[in-house]
Amino acid sequence: MKRALLIALAAVGLMAAEPAPIADRPLPDAAQEARAKALFADIRCVVCQHEAIADSPAMIAADMRRLVREEIATGRSDAEIKQDLVRRYGDFVLFKPPVRAGTWLLWFGPLAALLAVGAFLLLLARRRRVETEPLTAEEEARLADIVSGSAHRPDADAKPSDD
Template identity: 75%
Template sequence: MKRTLPIALASMGAALGMIAAEPPPAPDRPLPDAAREARAQALFDGIRCVVCQHEAIADSPAVIAADMRGLVREQIAAGRSDAEIKRDLVRRYGDFVLFRPPVRAGTWLLWFGPFALMAAVAAAPLLLARRRRVEPMALSPEEEAQLADIVAQANLRRDPDAKPSDH
């Protein structure tokens, strides 16, 4: 009884994992016109997979990437321009879907965020070093007199390598 419960739970987990697994995408159907298919392939390289996020839809094995490739091919077959296709994808998924989003107020963080972060990282040590610099306080006349007495009373050994200007 003690062994059957873990085995039953493991087999149920495996069965649920197979049920929940995403089915493989349908194979791509290239456009019959080679020029249009080449145009589609060029567009695929500039469109980000919304699941993988670091891959273009041309390279992504995700089902949604296959759907996006099919959508792009449909729009090319319908006679839409590249700009219209990109606008439609941005409308559906946002500016992040393009590897080169347009420069505008909403995408400044995407374009200039890495540079601002690098500048902040470079400036932080400089600001911290500047802030830590503490000027020594001047000695009071009493402290100077005490220091002079200590130096005069001390049996100081002269540096044999010292020049006359160091004495």
């Protein structure tokens, strides 16, 4: 009974695993295949997010490579292919998204943050230091009294060089 349950659990685990992607079939025309590979490097895998579809082992990346090759074979331009992928997956699918109102923060946010930090540091550096007022006669006398009584050191291990 336990053995049958273990076998059933193992079978379910094997069925849940993602199947291996279908092997890439390059285009017969070398120029078209070169175009496809150049596009693969510009398109981000939507699963891995930090890898181009050319390097990603994910099944969706294999599907995207197949889709790009099919569209190149039908005669679509690189811009049309990218536009179709952006329509499907959003601007994030491109490593270099277009500059428009929706992507301003992505393009100019780091520069704005750097300028804000620079302005803050500049303001901090220009801030005037508070001038200390000179000691009054009473404070001078008290200080002289404290200094004159320092001949007796409370710490027996203290040396003159510790002052």
